[in-house]
Amino acid sequence: MTESVKSPFNIQIGDELTWNVQPILHEIRHALRTLLETGNGSIIDLRSIPLAPGEEDTILDALGCGEVHAKLNALGPSEIYETRFSGVWMVTHYNAENDVISRFIEITRFPNILESQREDMTTSLDALEALLDTTPGSDKTETHAETNT
Amino acid sequence: MTKDLSPKDKTLGEALRSQGISRRSFLKFCAATASMMALPPAMIPTIAHALEKAKRPSVIWLSFQECTGCTESLTRAHAATVESLIFDSISLDYHHTLQAASGHAAEAAREAAMQEHKGKYLLVVDGSIPLGNPGYSTIAGISNVDMLIDTAKHAAAIISVGSCAAFGGIPNAKPNPTGAVAVSDIIKDKKIINVPGCPPIPVVITGVLTHFLTFGTIPELDHLGRPKVFYGQSIHDRCYRRPFYDKGLFAETFDDEGARLGWCLFKLGCKGPSTYNACATTKWNGGVSFPIEAGHPCIGCSEPNFWDGGGFYKALSMPTENISKTAVYTAAGAVAGAAAVGIMNRYTRGKADDTHEKATIDDLEK
């Protein structure tokens, strides 16, 4: 999924049709400056922009790939990576059939979707407690731990 | 599309959690939903909050004079996970194509849903209604018009899916042998959301359902009753071939140099300037492409009377002035220019309607 799929219908010539690439890159530049100056992030929904065949690929190529790359398995896969521009992330959500269902450029320190969510942590705590309650000797372990703290 | 056996008063959030869907998955679903509803990504937390608390609305879906293309469009929607979640989050109490029951048992289900959810259910209609002779289209012996009036009476809102329900569509095309009309020609005392298209884009159908689910209100509509969020801009305004239009570069035939170079399809009959829909951004088949991207002009299927527009391949909307002069104006003010041409197209098409031009085999082969 890291490889962008080139459109088989790309019948355009040269760079003549890539007028959306520059404005989006400028928008990212402004958003990054805002993030640095105010701490406020931004999200660009690539599906809301009328892109010509090949333009999305050009944007992805221009942004490149950075140091962080994460994969989610949540209602189908998602791919999140930091582009070669720190603070500029590409977030792509797929459905169970690996079709792209949404693609965002997030200008943020860390995409929210990667954070552990409070509700999930609460469920996990319950699950962990249930697991320990049923583990022989768990009381002892807890007492020992509490004594040490 | 079996009915969920879980208690009907469960919220969507509760229903998803009981299926073991994590909060993170839910947020991903909300992000895709925001994108689908063409809402700004900043709305994702609001959508999450609203959907978390949303109750499953009862939906009654009536199919009249139609080809089932609209239902096909929806059930073949690409984003299976998101769409099925939306679909699972409604209680589809009657849909005679999808439900197992038929005849009187199906009608009993419709009547039960109407009783149980009086004033709260959503009524979705696809297909036009024949007024010429009620016998042209009946369901369990009930004429379409009687069933519509009966079911609309206590509906919270009505969604006309597809150009047939919204504007009469192909059954209404001249000479309209069945006397087909749109839902809005019969129901005058309810808010009707028109979701035209032949068929409509699947995510536009679910987007409207989701909007109701999320906000409990109907979206803002244009003068033809269409949600502005999807139908607020013309295809032409968002078409990636637009710079060619602005430069006056047009394909003259389907196999000339201009066609090969991806130039504007205006002279090949493109109805993009007078057609309001989301095809140019939402696209079709999982966002792969849309007709203009595949090299075919827009046929304007989400506009009223599109079938009587004088031929899909006729540039009936050709400005009378020199096209390159028009292009210079539009290049100077792209949006204003597009609007002006759009108005001109509507006017010209109106004239074509008056003169009752029919599409011929010659038109199709041009």
Ligand code: SF4
């Ligand atoms: S006329 Fe059609 S092909 Fe040309 S720019 Fe407008 S919508 Fe696109």
